Amino acid sequence: xxxxxxxxxxxxxxxxxxxxxxxxxxxxxxxxxxxxxxxxxxxxxxxxxxxxxxxxxxxxxxxxxxxxxxxxxxxxxxxxxxxxxxxxxxxxxxxxxxxxxxxxxxxxxxxxxxxxxxxxxxxxxxxxxxxxxxxxxxxxxxxxxxxxxxxxxxxxxxxxxxxxxxxxxxxxxxxxxxxxxxxxxxxxxxxxxxxxxxxxxxxxxxxxxxxxxxxxxxxxxxxxxxxxxxxxxxxxxxxxxxxxxxxxxxxxxxxxxxxxxxxxxxxxxxxxxxxxxxxxxxxxxxxxxxxxxxxxxxxxxxxxxxxxxxxxxxxxxxxxxxxxxxxxxxxxxxxxxxxxxxxxxxxxxxxxxxxxxxxxxxxxxxxxxxxxxx
Amino acid sequence: xxxxxxxxxxxxxxxxxxxxxxxxxxxxxxxxxxxxxxxxxxxxxxxxxxxxxxxxxxxxxxxxxxxxxxxxxxxxxxxxxxxxxxxxxxxxxxxxxxxxxxxxxxxxxxxxxxxxxxxxxxxxxxxxxxxxxxxxxxxxxxxxxxxxxxxxxxxxxxxxxxxxxxxxxxxxxxxxxxxxxxxxxxxxxxxxxxxxxxxxxxxxxxxxxxxxxxxxxxxxxxxxxxxxxxxxxxxxxxxxxxxxxxxxxxxxxxxxxxxxxxxxxxxxxxxxxxx
Numbered sequence: 327x328x329x330x331x332x333x334x335x336x337x338x339x340x341x342x343x344x345x346x347x348x349x350x351x352x353x354x355x356x357x358x359x360x361x362x363x364x365x366x367x368x369x370x371x372x373x374x375x376x377x378x379x380x381x382x383x384x385x386x387x388x389x390x391x392x393x394x395x396x397x398x399x400x401x402x403x404x405x406x407x408x409x410x411x412x413x414x415x416x417x418x419x420x421x422x423x424x425x426x427x428x429x430x431x432x433x434x435x436x437x438x439x440x441x442x443x444x445x446x447x448x449x450x451x452x453x454x455x456x457x458x459x460x461x462x463x464x465x466x467x468x469x470x471x472x473x474x475x476x477x478x479x480x481x482x483x484x485x486x487x488x489x490x491x492x493x494x495x496x497x498x499x500x501x502x503x504x505x506x507x508x509x510x511x512x513x514x515x516x517x518x519x520x521x522x523x524x525x526x527x528x529x530x531x532x533x534x535x536x537x538x539x540x541x542x543x544x545x546x547x548x549x550x551x552x553x554x555x556x557x558x559x560x561x562x563x564x565x566x567x568x569x570x571x572x573x574x575x576x577x578x579x580x581x582x583x584x585x586x587x588x589x590x591x592x593x594x595x596x597x598x599x600x601x602x603x604x605x606x607x608x609x610x611x612x613x614x615x616x617x618x619x620x621x622x623x624x625x626x627x628x629x630x631x632x633x634x635x636x637x638x639x640x641x642x643x644x645x646x647x648x649x650x651x652x653x654x655x656x657x658x659x660x661x662x663x664x665x666x667x668x669x670x671x672x673x674x675x676x677x678x679x680x681x682x683x684x685x686x687x688x689x690x691x692x693x694x695x696x697x698x699x700x
Numbered sequence: 701x702x703x704x705x706x707x708x709x710x711x712x713x714x715x716x717x718x719x720x721x722x723x724x725x726x727x728x729x730x731x732x733x734x735x736x737x738x739x740x741x742x743x744x745x746x747x748x749x750x751x752x753x754x755x756x757x758x759x760x761x762x763x764x765x766x767x768x769x770x771x772x773x774x775x776x777x778x779x780x781x782x783x784x785x786x787x788x789x790x791x792x793x794x795x796x797x798x799x800x801x802x803x804x805x806x807x808x809x810x811x812x813x814x815x816x817x818x819x820x821x822x823x824x825x826x827x828x829x830x831x832x833x834x835x836x837x838x839x840x841x842x843x844x845x846x847x848x849x850x851x852x853x854x855x856x857x858x859x860x861x862x863x864x865x866x867x868x869x870x871x872x873x874x875x876x877x878x879x880x881x882x883x884x885x886x887x888x889x890x891x892x893x894x895x896x897x898x899x900x901x902x903x904x905x906x907x908x909x910x911x912x913x914x915x916x917x918x919x920x921x922x923x924x925x926x927x928x929x930x931x932x933x934x935x936x937x938x939x940x941x942x943x944x945x946x947x948x949x950x951x952x953x954x955x956x957x958x959x960x961x962x963x964x965x966x967x968x969x970x971x972x973x974x975x
Contacts, residue, residue: 378875398875408869410867411873425878428878
């Protein structure tokens with residue numbers, strides 16, 4: 327199919343820089359998610375790839391060929407929008423056949439292609455219907471069919487399921503993933519929903535303020551976030567303010583003391599400690615915490631606990647030993663990421679000791695449920 | 701007290717008041733029309749009689765009048781021409797107002813309103829002096845031009861709103877599928893905007909068809925439309941003539957209204973707007 331290269335892409339709207347010097351490579355057949363909060367530039371980037379916005383600087387190459395000067399109708403891309411995809415004055419057939427007829431395909435071939443693609447998206451019988459006679463999910467499926475029927479080199483999806491209800495959304499994204507694997511089309515998918523991104527993407531680009539914070543596979547993004555923003559944005563994370571106590575060789579976060587990873591860190595330096603809820607372990611030897619609330623999330627319990635000097639932390643625990651609400655417990659940090667000046671250092675994980683750590687007094691703990699276990 | 705003792709009386713009073721209000725409204729709206737109908741079919745109408753004797757003789761008189769025939773032809777030619785020309789001018793302009801950014805956009809949009817913001821008679825007189833210079837007085841072109849003044853407003857404002865209401869994604873999806881800007885406009889945008897444009901066309905037609913002041917100045921003596929002739933008929937003939945002519949005058953708009961209503965309600969147009 328195709329490979330996509332974005333090279334130093336920039337776009338401003340007035341004074342606001344929507345996308346800044348953005349470079350990205352999307353591999354052949356890959357599903358790449360652009361993930362980020364609203365206003366991070368992900369949709370603008372996608373619209374530049376589709377030709378609906380003109381970049382102020384930079385290049386867009388599909389299989390090495392620059393398409394930046396081409397209007398949307400001459401790019402080998404097909405886009406599925408968030409909503410208002412289908413033309414209300416045409417039947418489903420008319421919608422799907424529109425692009426084929428423009429290409430002057432013979433009638434029989436158009437009909438066959440429309441039938442095939444409708445079968446592919448699981449709606450073989452809706453050809454004669456008008457868009458308003460379909461449900462929201464069906465409409466988006468037809469929109470995907472209309473995009474695929476032109477056999478584009480690149481499929482662009484702009485939050486296509488965000489207007490659907492939660493169950494349907496989960497179902498649809500699995501379907502799209504399946505479809506994308508089947509036909510092996512290179513796909514760029516924009517979403518603000520990290521769960522959506524984590525479940526369907528081969529790789530994810532986390533964007534903030536028009537730049538890529540990190541480009542990585544879902545599991546690596548979860549386990550090894552390279553910036554505090556990614557750490558906080560992907561999955562659930564407790565971010566605790568902390569301070570370096572050089573004399574004692576520790577980093578103090580509330581009642582917790584973590585080993586100082588680098589003796590060169592200046593005394594009293596402010597750092598952030600990021601701890602996944604599954605890396606906070608209930609242990610009577612740990613720091614004192616007051617259980618505020620216990621929520622049953624199905625396979626596990628989520629506990630909100632007050633820790634003096636830190637505030638409320640969130641931890642996951644199994645259902646075997648449910649802590650009572652209002653009780654005092656001890657909480658230990660099994661693994662944490664220290665962010666100093668925006669860069670992470672891992673502490674507490676004994677199975678892969680980072681080179682910068684001299685001693686690790688924190689007891690080894692089996693890694694809790696990570697991404698795969700959730 | 702009475703409300704507690706006589707709840708049925710209060711309810712009956714409310715019902716009666718409601719019915720009275722409805723009747724008053726109905727007679728206010730329909731009364732003049734009924735009178736018009738009665739007058740249009742009146743023969744002699746002497747004092748004690750509640751209704752006149754039925755007669756079609758004024759119809760025969762009006763329809764047999766050569767001036768009337770000429771005016772009807774003039775109206776049925778000039779008003780559709782003005783509507784069509786204004787559509788050709790205004791629909792692209794409306795699209796530009798809705799979609800493009802250009803300097804002084806707001807001021808330009810408002811300028812279309814300005815023709816209706818001042819007493820028209822002054823405007824017509826100054827246009828008339830211009831047409832006189834251009835040798836367009838008492839010509840078909842002159843009449844159409846003066847009618848255009850009234851149609852522009854509707855043909856700009858309503859389609860601008862309609863185009864604004866069409867989501868850009870619908871057009872972008874067409875571009876994405878391989879259609880150029882022109883094809884996208886004619887095959888996607890225009891069909892979706894058609895109901896709004898129909899309504900605009902209807903209003904524009906009625907505005908052109910009803911125009912009397914300007915046409916009177918520009919068109920006399922040989923290019924009289926129906927509303928202009930109305931002045932003559934009302935001033936020079938008995939009352940039933942005016943009534944008959946009023947009915948003739950309202951027929952085209954009535955037919956168009958019924959047609960538009962049927963068309964606008966039909967099928968996907970009414971339902972297909974929001975997803």
